[in-house]
Amino acid sequence: MSTASPLVPPTYIVGHKNPDADSVCSAIGYAAYKQARGLSGFIPARCGNSNARIDAILARFNQPLPLLLTDVTPRVRDLMVTNVVTVPQHATCAEALELIDEHDVRVLPVITPERRVVGTVSIFQLGGFFVPKVRALREMRKVHTSLQHIVRALRARVVHLPAADTEEELFVRVGAMDLKSFGQAAQSDGILPSQSIIIVGDRRDIQLRSIEMKVRLLVITGNLPIEDEIVRRAEEAGIALIVSPYDTATSAWVIRSATTLDRLIDRKFAFLSPDQRISDLRKKLATSNVPAYLVLDDDGRLQGILTKTDMLKPVRTRLVLVDHNEMTQAVSGADEVAITEILDHHRLGSLSTPQPILFINDPVGSTCTIVADLFRRDGLAPAADIAGILMSGIISDTLNLQSPTSTEKDATLLHWLSTLAGVNARELATLIFSSGSVILNSSPEKVIRTDFKIYEEDAVRFAVSQVEELGFGNFWQKSKDLLNALDSLCTKEGLCFACLLVTDINTQNSLLLFKGDPELTKRITYPSVEDGEIFDLPGIVSRKKQLIPYLTTLLRELTNDGVMPTSRRPGNAEPRLGSSG
Numbered sequence: 039m040s041t042a043s044p045l046v047p048p049t050y051i052v053g054h055k056n057p058d059a060d061s062v063c064s065a066i067g068y069a070a071y072k073q074a075r076g077l078s079g080f081i082p083a084r085c086g087n088s089n090a091r092i093d094a095i096l097a098r099f100n101q102p103l104p105l106l107l108t109d110v111t112p113r114v115r116d117l118m119v120t121n122v123v124t125v126p127q128h129a130t131c132a133e134a135l136e137l138i139d140e141h142d143v144r145v146l147p148v149i150t151p152e153r154r155v156v157g158t159v160s161i162f163q164l165g166g167f168f169v170p171k172v173r174a175l176r177e178m179r180k181v182h183t184s185l186q187h188i189v190r191a192l193r194a195r196v197v198h199l200p201a202a203d204t205e206e207e208l209f210v211r212v213g214a215m216d217l218k219s220f221g222q223a224a225q226s227d228g229i230l231p232s233q234s235i236i237i238v239g240d241r242r243d244i245q246l247r248s249i250e251m252k253v254r255l256l257v258i259t260g261n262l263p264i265e266d267e268i269v270r271r272a273e274e275a276g277i278a279l280i281v282s283p284y285d286t287a288t289s290a291w292v293i294r295s296a297t298t299l300d301r302l303i304d305r306k307f308a309f310l311s312p313d314q315r316i317s318d319l320r321k322k323l324a325t326s327n328v329p330a331y332l333v334l335d336d337d338g339r340l341q342g343i344l345t346k347t348d349m350l351k352p353v354r355t356r357l358v359l360v361d362h363n364e365m366t367q368a369v370s371g372a373d374e375v376a377i378t379e380i381l382d383h384h385r386l387g388s389l390s391t392p393q394p395i396l397f398i399n400d401p402v403g404s405t406c407t408i409v410a411d412l413f414r415r416d417g418l419a420p421a422a423d424i425a426g427i428l429m430s431g432i433i434s435d436t437l438n439l440q441s442p443t444s445t446e447k448d449a450t451l452l453h454w455l456s457t458l459a460g461v462n463a464r465e466l467a468t469l470i471f472s473s474g475s476v477i478l479n480s481s482p483e484k485v486i487r488t489d490f491k492i493y494e495e496d497a498v499r500f501a502v503s504q505v506e507e508l509g510f511g512n513f514w515q516k517s518k519d520l521l522n523a524l525d526s527l528c529t530k531e532g533l534c535f536a537c538l539l540v541t542d543i544n545t546q547n548s549l550l551l552f553k554g555d556p557e558l559t560k561r562i563t564y565p566s567v568e569d570g571e572i573f574d575l576p577g578i579v580s581r582k583k584q585l586i587p588y589l590t591t592l593l594r595e596l597t598n599d600g601v602m603p604t605s606r607r608p609g610n611a612e613p614r615l616g617s618s619g
């Protein structure tokens with residue numbers, strides 16, 4: 039999902055869920071600021087859908103919609119090792135051992151030519167095969183392979199090699215004893231001559247005896263010369279004859295290593311999907327004895343390998359949070375990755391970080407004001423389009439400096455940006471606020487989810503949405519539907535209450551739609567204009583600075599009077615965990 043060079047881990051600059059204009063504009067602006075400072079790898083992102091207002095701003099200033107980042111939860115694919123050393127299905131033990139030695143690994147996935155995993159072989163399995171078992175001598179001499187593999191393993195000179203590619207079960211015997219004992223041993227161990235490999239030096243008697251017995255393969259060791267008569271007789275009898283460069287003991291060992299892997303493959307291997315969450319695996323992997331998990335795609339093809347050591351690697355995804363600092367509002371999985379910076383103008387939530395980070399929290403009217411201030415402080419001027427983007431964030435959040443959240447600094451920087459962008463603030467405000475009535479153009483469910491934030495106050499969860507309109511005309515047509523939508527939201531999210539602040543940009547007044555805890559509803563001191571569910575809030579336009587403090591005060595009063603706020607039981611949604619931040 040990264041578009042940055044793999045050498046520089048990407049850092050996503052991302053605003054809150056249900057992004058508003060300030061959230062998207064400050065992400066774009068701060069990425070431009072980083073670039074102006076000569077820093078690379080910063081990517082503006084958003085963790086939710088755009089809306090008509092954001093689209094209008096981006097189109098006006100020629101900016102693409104930032105990357106959609108819905109979930110940054112670390113997954114197996116983020117930590118797995120992808121350059122895995124593998125061994126082909128039909129390789130020999132010698133080849134597997136060589137790979138293990140060369141790459142210093144403990145386990146080799148055994149794969150088909152299509153990279154489908156057949157199983158694994160480990161150094162332990164191979165070791166077990168080669169370590170002498172005194173109670174199973176016959177096993178110790180067994181080789182399951184073809185003569186061609188033996189020739190390759192020994193780097194042998196071929197004299198005669200019939201049926202070289204046939205896979206067969208063979209037994210190694212060293213012809214080092216007296217001729218008489220050799221004959222007796224051959225009869226007593228019950229191994230057929232056609233299954234026997236005889237390894238011998240320049241012992242003419244044993245060589246001849248082996249040919250008479252019609253053994254499968256005769257191996258002459260130490261590059262010793264062979265008499266012409268032996269060669270002729272072997273060929274006549276159809277007996278394979280090769281010359282090994284090694285001594286007898288080494289040849290015997292190397293022949294055994296020519297055994298194909300087939301019988302040694304552990305076909306019950308542990309595997310994971312690349313999409314599995316690391317957090318779900320930590321416990322499982324901590325208590326398991328499996329040294330490494332293969333990572334397979336849906337077709338069983340090998341994608342990578344994950345060891346316990348890999349789980350300890352730091353996650354590469356890094357985030358800069360703009361326009362929010364509460365985990366309930368951040369992109370999913372934000373609490374499992376590194377947050378390197380926060381730029382915000384909201385109340386402080388309950389976020390904590392393991393490392394010290396750059397945290398700028400300035401109670402100005404918009405996050406874009408903070409970004410513009412950073413440019414100006416460093417003597418940098420944003421490009422005209424970026425200046426326009428930053429203006430849009432300020433205008434949108436401060437209702438063109440009319441909101442009580444607006445400060446001197448917002449006004450100063452808006453003016454500065456206006457000069458750089460060559461754009462009149464009043465004209466831009468008209469474009470932004472006339473970019474379509476959300477209430478008229480969206481379903482009630484969408485209206486309350488468009489600019490929607492969940493808050494947590496002493497473990498009480500509630501939601502406050504806001505929508506800005508030119509006049510209340512459109513609103514009154516949809517007020518009943520919006521109340522119903524709030525009611526379902528309250529149940530679905532298991533909230534204490536859900537409310538919607540409808541703000542008229544023209545008159546700078548708002549209406550509040552409120553659904554939830556009846557005890558709390560009763561305590562609302564603003565005049566009710568309908569059914570005790572819609573209230574008139576003259577002069578209230580800021581959710582952050584005016585409404586949230588009012589609501590938290592109401593909640594405190596309720597608990598101080600010994601009444602516990604009641605939350606709905608989540609309906610069709612799964613029970614949610616509280617904030618982990």
Ligand SMILES: [Mn+2]
Pocket residue numbers: 060061361383403404405435
């Ligand atoms: Mn903001």
